[in-house]
Amino acid sequence: MSWLRALRETARSGLAVERRRLAPVVAARGALGLALVVGFSLAVFGPAVAASSAFGAFQAAIATFQRSWRPRPTLALASGASLAVSTFLGYLTGTHTVLFLALLILWTFLSGLAWAAGPTAGIIASSNVAIMLVTVTLPTSVATAAGHAVMIFAGGVVQAALVVLLPVRPWGAQRDALADALAAEADYARRLRHDPVAPFDPVPLMTARSAAAVTPRQARRRPAELHGPRRLAERIRPVLASLADPAVGAPAEGPQRDRVRELLAAAAEVLDAAARAIRHGAPVRLPPAAVAALRTPDTGTILSERSHRAALRLAALLGDVVETAEPRTETGDGPADPSAPRARPTLPRLLPLLVARMRAEARPGSAVLRHALRVSAVTAAGYLLGLVLPFGHGYWAPMTSVMVMRPDFSQTYSRSVARFGGTLVGVGLASAVVQTAHPGTYLSAGLAVLCAFGMYLLMRMGYAVSQVCVAAYVVFLLGMEGSGVTQTVRERVLLTLLGGLLAMLSYAVYPAWETPRLRGRLADWLTATGRYAAAVAARYADPAGPGSPDVREALLSARAARVAWQDALARATHEPVRHRGLPHAAAEGAGHAIAEFGRAAMLLEAHLPEHGAPPLPAAAGLAEALGEATERGAKAVRERKAPAWDDLCATVTAWETEVTDPLLRKAARLLLAALDDLSAALTDA
Structure with missing residues (x-):
């Protein structure tokens, strides 16, 4: 530019008047x-x-x-x-x-x-x-x-x-953050009805997670309905994606797809109802038609076994959301939810953290x-x-x-x-x-x-x-x-x-342009998403249940890297400098490819085996290959090269001969296809 x-552009942005609720x-x-x-x-x-x-x-x-x-x-x-x-x-x-x-x-x-x-x-x-x-x-x-x-x-x-x-x-900002997260899930469910591979912006979930951190004093006074729905919403997202994606779920057309669309519409209405209840501190009022759609007894005869399990899990999670979204009166000094709240440091304890962050930024190259x-x-x-x-x-x-x-x-x-x-x-x-x-x-x-x-x-x-x-x-x-x-x-x-x-x-x-740093941000996102995919694959070799903490931490890191990339790309768009090796079309294509790579890993996460299930030894090799390949790919991105995935391709080929589960085979192919798209986007950059 x-x-x-x-x-x-900056003058127009500065003088713009936005319509906001006063x-x-x-x-x-x-x-x-x-x-x-x-x-x-x-x-x-x-x-x-x-x-x-x-x-x-x-x-x-x-x-x-x-x-x-x-x-x-x-x-x-x-x-x-x-x-x-x-x-x-x-x-x-x-x-x-x-x-x-x-x-x-x-x-x-x-x-x-x-x-x-x-x-x-x-x-x-x-x-x-x-x-x-x-x-x-x-x-x-x-x-x-x-x-x-x-x-x-x-x-x-x-x-x-x-x-x-x-x-x-009181607690209005936290209520809005949680309600926005549930409303974003509802919008995602509606978009999946028409686009089974629709993207999802994780920012509302990240904002809700930030709002959920409380000081000890706040934890004693926080309304009970603000405790649990956020985690449930995050668990619902991969279930919605796996239910809608024709690669691992119902076919693109036919009776199964019609039932999936009906279930997605019902899920959206239930999530919207929970969001309204949390935003206003009112009882949840569920649409009868949505409840009936989720409880339809012949779903199991229409959907395939795996899609049926996803539908049952979706209904159970939605029921938990509705239950936790109901306003309740707390008793005692602790929160009603048995899980410990995310801790936010008090101001005296925040000062050393603030000093540490300021010292960390006192380095060459820091914006x-x-x-x-x-x-x-x-x-x-x-x-x-x-x-x-x-x-x-x-x-x-x-x-x-x-x-x-x-x-x-x-x-x-x-x-x-x-x-x-x-x-x-x-x-x-x-x-x-x-x-x-x-x-x-x-x-x-x-x-x-x-x-x-x-x-x-x-x-x-x-x-x-x-x-x-x-x-x-x-x-x-x-x-x-x-x-x-x-x-x-x-x-x-x-x-x-x-x-x-x-x-x-x-x-x-004395500028601090974001444009030259785009490749580094993209590489960071690829590395974080690769670790997430590797953590998910490793859980098939060592089943620990859907709530695996290592998978959770890897997912949060991948989300943070994605948001950092999106923010950097938005800032670079308005900077009066050359693209420095990553033109706009290549950046858009590469971002889409890594997002698809993360979505394929999320499909695997939606069907993680329960704790104690039979392990899948081949998954350990796939997890290791994913981690190593994305690390090498990130290095290539930083060096302005198109990454190659030969070793990972060989691992996926061996994976398909050792694994009989259609879902796992398709998900591995989706992971590799997304990385190939990334290489194609960066080939001429």
């Missing part, structure tokens, strides 16, 4: 917390302290909107505490330009590395640096600065208390490290330029840079455009109000709270929309204290434009 086209009650709760903090601070301490405490409450409320599975009060407290520390340290060095610049570079570098822990930590850390640039200009002494820091933390405490006292749909270096250099340059330029309040430039910069190209450029456009509108409107109406302290505070409410309400609709409200909020808040009133719209907009241009220029000078 050329630079011109990349700039056009959450006015949650937005009102955040605005209420802000209003309480500002009102109390104004009445007791005055406008300067009110401005600091308002930033703390404002940022704490934003933290509660982040896509995180941690309790909202914890996020608010963490945001308020970290911002208070940042602001106080910033003021201690604020009168010494060199010391403050050194602190700014260090703090910004650490905020860049915080992206190693995920977007929530990265956003909170970046916001702390941005707000610190504003709040350090408000205090007048060390004691006053300490008081400002305390009030900033108090703003976080107020927001956390409101989340506890005024709960809005996160490059981001940390870029953002710290750009912020320092913006701060120095703000001091030199005759505009006053030069923090608008570095504040813009640190807020728009992200580890990848497309987000940095789209947010830069959105920030400039939103600031242009927001600052223009707010400054016009200030210059014409001359609102007093309390009216400015009220307008700031109103802008904050608009930001909370519209932040999911697009970055440009939210920035209109944020820019106006800053103008009214500083106008309440009397700071920055003399700065014109032109000066604020020019400083914002400067910050955005510095951010965009830094990525062009």
Whole structure:
């Protein structure tokens, strides 16, 4: 993609307005917390302290909107505490330009590395640096600065208390994640009726798994219906695939296929009913026609033996889903489900893990490290330029840079455009109000709270929309204290434009392109999927039942590698660089081939022998051959060669002479055919 086209695409993305479901009650709760903090601070301490405490409450409320599975009060407290520390340290060095610049570079570098822990930590850390640039200009002494820091933390405490006292749909994010996973399974079942080899996106299941991890405190309070359906949904997926695939199940046409379509439609309706019940915490209402279809007694006379077993297993799993999705009252301190919940570390225990992740990214070639270096250099340059330029309040430039910069190209450029456009509108409107109406302290505070409410309400609709409200909020808040009133719209907009241009220029000078890494991501996915296929095959040589932990871990690793490949491919699509040996058509074909390879392994997983079943010695050789072949194939992919599968082909040929089960023979051929397709896709790449 050329630079011109990349700039056009990122600009369009940044200025796009999305239609999203709004959450006015949650937005009102955040605005209420802000209003309480500002009102109390104004009445007791005055406008300067009110401005600091308002930033703390404002940022704490934003933290509660982040896509995180941690309790909202914890996020608010963490945001308020970290911002208070940042602001106080910033003021201690604020009168010494060199010391403050050194602190700014260090703090910004650490905020860049915080992206190693995920977007929530990265956003909170970046916001702390941005707000610190504003709040350090408000205090007048060390004691006053300490008081400002305390009030900033108090703003976080107020927001956390409101989340506890005024709960809005508790466990709603976890309910939505689990319901989305079940709904994705239902959609998959419907698509299999018309396309027996339809692909399945594992992201909803991965999101639900992430949402299922809880702290010990959360585990004692989690609703019972959120415990078990996720694992059942993951076990249903291979059963649906094996029931629909004509290679190992019912023929493509005829009475068996008609019955399979009927069963898939019924499964979709049952899964949708369970998803609705979990999303709203209501009883499960099953469609009578779907229940009747699953219980049809003549299914065994129509379907073949293996398809009939899959149908029976599907009905049993759906029954378990319905049972676990019913709202129940827990007794005692532990969860109703006997299985132990996935553990999520508490914040004190998370700090060593965060430090370890940040240290792991401090290596050459790390995109996160490059981001940390870029953002710290750009912020320092913006701060120095703000001091030199005759505009006053030069923090608008570095504040813009640190807020728009992200580890990848497309987000940095789209947010830069959105920030400039939103600031242009927001600052223009707010400054016009200030210059014409001359609102007093309390009216400015009220307008700031109103802008904050608009930001909370519209932040999911697009970055440009939210920035209109944020820019106006800053103008009214500083106008309440009397700071920055003399700065014109032109000066604020020019400083914002400067910050955005510095951010965009830094990525062009010191990029972290994803395009050259595509082959490595593809090789990682092939390796992980090969280990999954090998783990499944090994279980036929040593039967351990459907719930084999090694198969489960291999599957999760393969899913993570697949999502990493998809994310990398999506980012590379908008980068203004050449394909570096993996053109778009080859990437698409190779991705499809590895997905088919994983689906063939999943068909084998759907029929894993029960614990204690007679072993199949030949499966051990197939498992070893799969692991070795995919390792060599991944090496060839990295070296820009088309992988060869001669040894695996010989193993599959021997497998077909030793194994009599038609399913196992067909599945082995599907595995080899998928790898051949991979080689064909990469031959001319």
